[in-house]
Amino acid sequence: xxxxxxxxxxxxxxxxxxVIAHIFAIVFLCYHRIHMDAxxxxxxxxxxxxxxxxxxxxxxxxxxRFGDKTARFAGRLTLNPIPHLDLFGSIILPALLVLTNAPxxxxxxxxxxxxxxxxxxxxxxxxxxxxxxIISNFAIAILFGIIIRLSAGLSMPEGFxxxxxxxxVVNLGLAIFNLVPIPPLDGSKMLFSLLPYSYxxxxxxxxxYSLVLLLAFIIxxxxxxxxxxxxxxxxxxxxxx
Numbered sequence: 035x036x037x038x039x040x041x042x043x044x045x046x047x048x049x050x051x052x053v054i055a056h057i058f059a060i061v062f063l064c065y066h067r068i069h070m071d072a073x074x075x076x077x078x079x080x081x082x083x084x085x086x087x088x089x090x091x092x093x094x095x096x097x098x099r100f101g102d103k104t105a106r107f108a109g110r111l112t113l114n115p116i117p118h119l120d121l122f123g124s125i126i127l128p129a130l131l132v133l134t135n136a137p138x139x140x141x142x143x144x145x146x147x148x149x150x151x152x153x154x155x156x157x158x159x160x161x162x163x164x165x166x167x168i169i170s171n172f173a174i175a176i177l178f179g180i181i182i183r184l185s186a187g188l189s190m191p192e193g194f195x196x197x198x199x200x201x202x203v204v205n206l207g208l209a210i211f212n213l214v215p216i217p218p219l220d221g222s223k224m225l226f227s228l229l230p231y232s233y234x235x236x237x238x239x240x241x242x243y244s245l246v247l248l249l250a251f252i253i254x255x256x257x258x259x260x261x262x263x264x265x266x267x268x269x270x271x272x273x274x275x
Contacts, residue, residue: 075132081204086143087115089167094146096166100159102152110146118143157227164223171209175202179270206266210259217244
């Protein structure tokens with residue numbers, strides 16, 4: 035049985051609210067979406083799903099490195115996307131948003147469970163686990179950004195730059211959005227674990243209204259992440275966004 039701990043990534047059978055609230059967003063992809071045909075849309079969704087899977091698996095491996103094997107016992111340390119997917123949040127909702135030409139795309143996956151009480155270092159272990167997913171997405175974006183730069187001037191297959199650019203954009207979007215310090219995003223776990231205990235009541239109050247705060251941020255403030263996404267994409271790839 036997994037203990038109820040404030041900063042836990044809870045299994046969906048114990049905390050269904052946090053499964054629903056573990057929202058990831060890739061916003062401001064209008065430029066790419068306009069140029070997508072059906073095949074590219076399918077590829078985009080596949081990239082999105084696999085990027086989220088890698089993000090979640092990175093959480094689990096880092097937790098295991100700090101002594102917690104909850105994710106392994108739950109069968110979640112796998113790149114097979116099936117155990118990580120939420121039928122509505124990972125497939126149906128993103129597909130509907132793509133088909134309706136929505137200016138943004140969001141959904142959710144099942145968070146990888148871990149028990150902070152098992153970590154060899156509760157404070158820094160929590161920071162490491164939370165940051166592992168973000169680092170994994172930045173690493174993928176950097177890798178494919180380098181590939182794009184090294185391929186400049188070469189005769190590449192048609193669609194090469196579109197495919198690699200989508201991989202960079204998706205992973206940058208995931209990393210940037212998850213840095214936002216609003217529960218249940220990773221940025222909040224990194225920040226809250228570093229706060230003194232005297233802030234625990236404030237943390238609890240913020241977590242109580244986390245879904246409302248997150249939706250409000252997506253609707254009213256997420257556009258402020260756009261310049262960051264554009265800058266990093268151009269910096270990594272040398273391409274216009």
